Amino acid sequence: MHIHFIAIGGSAMHNLALALLEKGYTITGSDDVIFEPSKSRLEAKGLCPETFGWYPEKITSDLDAVILGMHAKEDNPELLKAQELGVKIYSYPEFLYEQSKEKTRVVIGGSHGKTTITSMILHVLNYHDIEVDYMVGAQLEGFDNMVHLTHDNEFIVLEGDEYLSSPIDRRPKFHLYKPNIALLSGIAWDHINVFPTYEGYVEQFKIFVDSIVSGGSINYNEEDEEVKRVVEASENQIRKIPYGTPEYFVEGEETYLETPEGPMPLEIFGEHNLNNLMGAKWICQHMGVDEDDFYEAIVTFKGAAKRLEKIAESATSVAYKDFAHSPSKVAATTKAVKEQYPNRKLIACAEFHTYSSLNSDFLNEYKGALDSADEAVVFYSPDAVKIKGLTEISEAQISAALQRDDLKIFTNPDDFKSYLFSLELDNTTLLLMSSGNYGGLNFDEVKDLIKS
Known part of the structure; x- marks a missing residue:
């Protein structure tokens, strides 16, 4: 072909x-x-x-x-x-469906957590030498590609994105996969340039649940009220299996998962990631991996690229970068890092540069997102606002939206970098959250800052 x-x-x-x-x-x-x-x-x-x-x-x-x-x-x-x-013209998801029509399709959907859950599943399967086809939105340790397709594998694991399929196909990608096995991790309004109302955004997840093949199944995060409402209201003839956050504890800056075999130390941390882990466990069990084998593999999972990625550490300080940019992700990531390092000062920096985060009508969705930080910082570029054709936003609007009088706001990359390199980082955790790079920040230089 x-x-x-x-x-x-x-x-x-x-x-x-x-x-x-x-x-x-x-x-x-x-x-x-x-x-x-x-x-x-x-x-x-x-x-x-x-x-x-x-x-x-x-x-x-x-x-x-x-x-x-x-x-x-x-x-x-x-x-x-x-x-x-x-x-014949295909969108990316259309072609993936064509490649997997004869396979058992496992689709992981949700406003947040889908890349991590998909990565966890693939890590566990790879650990146990179980061959599957896949598509995931991050580069994974032990995998050469983010996409793998064969003629013979029985399963295909797909990260189900709710964004549009192509310039001429305005359907969300995850509507096209027709899962046999599905998971829904969370619903939090995003992509407002495409879904200008919350109701319109939620509707896409209803369609996703209804697209699961009759007799299929969905695992869903019952701790997310919107997810629970959408899944339980669906009349699709599928099995509906809830999951939630397991018992865990943090001791000595290490997270332990409670299991039937006793506490198990994890490489990952944060309540949201423990919740993701339980979703991944269910999906792996559907694919033939028993509980003990799942736990054996998951303790070696270090995370997906750009998801709570440790970039530097010294005896008294540590720095993480994370892809978080939507309100729910910023809040969950900030909370997770503070919980993991409760006795250290947390400086959390968030870059606003997506269409949604720079939209004055959407800013209030960030209320409380940086509350877990001891020192909170936002960086945004007024030029990016103009380029996207959005109404100008002010520093006062951002401060009011996050409801932090002590919020530090930077609009110039050099000013932000100067601030960053003036910090006293003893007994401190530095968290850099963005799907961009703060106007050209070199993260290798940040590593040198932590080492010094």
Whole structure:
């Protein structure tokens, strides 16, 4: 099969391209810009376009299919040519479904926790040498790719994202997978550029639950009231299995999980991650891993990339970076770090740079998100607000939304960096939360700061 990727350089897209190449397909692709590490990974396999840009001549009737990435536009010249020729066009999730129609599809959904839960499941399966197909939204230790597809594996584990499928397919990705086994971890309003009302956002999760194949099952976090309401109200003929946070305790800056065999020390920490762990345990049991084998494997799980990732540590201080940017994630991550290091000062920094976080109508969702921090910091760029075409927001609005009079706010990257490098970090935990980089912060320099 010859597959052409329009916008091959995206994080998800280039991983799918590599997986299909490994499966034996002929792969070509285009993009107007490709950043690292995608560029180097594509170059290593001969898949990086020789020149950047869109070339309609690459689209011919000989192609078996085109896969269209979200980065492309509706008027993309290659897309228009494919439409003109009648070449089959797939979105990323559509194609994954096509690849897995004959498999048992396991789909992990939720506003937060889905990457971590999917990663936990794959870690446990890999630990016990159980082969499955998969797609996950983070690079995992022990895995070369974020996507793996075969002809023979019985199961495929998919991280179910609620964002749109493609520029010409406005359905959320997780509506297309039709799970046999599903999990729903949490619902907290996000992506307000696509779902401008809370009710419209929640509706997408109702559709997801109803898309589970008849006779299938869903494990759901019963501690999330919205999740519980959505799942239990569904009339879909499926098994509904609740889970919650297990018993655990923190001792000497280490988290222990209570199990039938006694307390087990974990590499991960935080109530939200223990809740994620129980969801992952249920899914692994559905896939044939018994409880004892799950616990044996999960104690070696160190976390997904960019999720509470320890970047530096000294005898008296430690620094973490985390992908958290939505209100629920910022709150859960800050609380988790304070709980793990209760006797240390916690300096928590959050960057607001997504469409939702920079929207004045959404800011109040961050109320209390940094309450667990001893010192709270927000960084945002007024230029980013303008670029996204949003109404200008003020520092006073951010302070009022988070309800912290002592909140430190920075709008200039150099000022933020100067603040960071002026800190006295003895007996301190530094937490940097963002899906960006604070306007160009070099995290290696932060590591040197902790070591000094």
